[in-house]
Amino acid sequence: SQQGEEDPQALSIQEGENATMNCSYKTSINNLQWYRQNSGRGLVHLILIRSNEREKHSGRLRVTLDTSKKSSSLLITASRAADTASYFCATDSLIQGAQKLVFGQGTRLTINP
Amino acid sequence: DGGITQSPKYLFRKEGQNVTLSCEQNLNHDAMYWYRQDPGQGLRLIYYSQIVNDFQKGDIAEGYSVSREKKESFPLTVTSAQKNPTAFYLCASFDGTSLGDTQYFGPGTRLTVL
Numbered sequence: 574s575q576q577g578e579e580d581p582q583a584l585s586i587q588e589g590e591n592a593t594m595n596c597s598y599k600t601s602i603n604n605l606q607w608y609r610q611n612s613g614r615g616l617v618h619l620i621l622i623r624s625n626e627r628e629k630h631s632g633r634l635r636v637t638l639d640t641s642k643k644s645s646s647l648l649i650t651a652s653r654a655a656d657t658a659s660y661f662c663a664t665d666s667l668i669q670g671a672q673k674l675v676f677g678q679g680t681r682l683t684i685n686p
Numbered sequence: 687d688g689g690i691t692q693s694p695k696y697l698f699r700k701e702g703q704n705v706t707l708s709c710e711q712n713l714n715h716d717a718m719y720w721y722r723q724d725p726g727q728g729l730r731l732i733y734y735s736q737i738v739n740d741f742q743k744g745d746i747a748e749g750y751s752v753s754r755e756k757k758e759s760f761p762l763t764v765t766s767a768q769k770n771p772t773a774f775y776l777c778a779s780f781d782g783t784s785l786g787d788t789q790y791f792g793p794g795t796r797l798t799v800l
Contacts, residue, residue, distance in 0.1 A: 582726075606788060615776055615791035616729075661728055671717065671736050672780050674789060676728035
């Protein structure tokens with residue numbers, strides 16, 4: 574099952590602009606994570622936000638979490654061509670002692686030089 | 687140099703054949719996972735293992751099998767019972783010592799059925 578729904582599915586912007594991606598989910602979570610995937614590659618972890626946090630920053634990344642609305646957003650500021658990739662949110666739950674990640678379908682981000 | 691390796695990078699299978707995808711990690715992580723990714727989609731969980739000699743089905747386990755004989759290794763077999771196996775397969779591992787840890791992913795294996 575895919576819990577997360579991401580919006581938009583694809584986003585194309587000019588280099589230097591900011592990119593915002595949104596993620597909504599359905600059930601309660603422990604944490605929410607964002608991953609990046611370059612074409613044909615594995616996933617790289619970007620940032621994790623805990624359910625009791627509202628905002629988190631890491632370099633040019635800013636993540637927000639609204640548990641009342643079951644939604645999160647990822648903002649990439651001052652985008653670069655190298656940011657071109659797919660970005661996935663994943664809800665993080667513990668089920669019978671195992672970490673279970675449930676992924677959204679991703680946002681395909683293209684940064685135009 | 688710690689990490690997760692997957693092999694082969696590309697794999698071609700004829701219909702009716704079983705194939706095995708390799709996943710090895712030297713991160714000393716207890717938990718390992720297999721995911722399937724279809725074009726333009728997110729990842730779906732096939733199987734996971736929290737400890738050696740134990741594994742559980744994920745959301746789409748039908749047509750797949752796994753083993754966990756060693757902590758470092760978690761091979762996935764795609765059997766002939768899997769009706770639509772063409773996909774990108776990703777393996778991951780997880781430390782699991784504290785909540786909030788992340789999963790570390792391998793580079794993936796692209797399987798194509800001819």
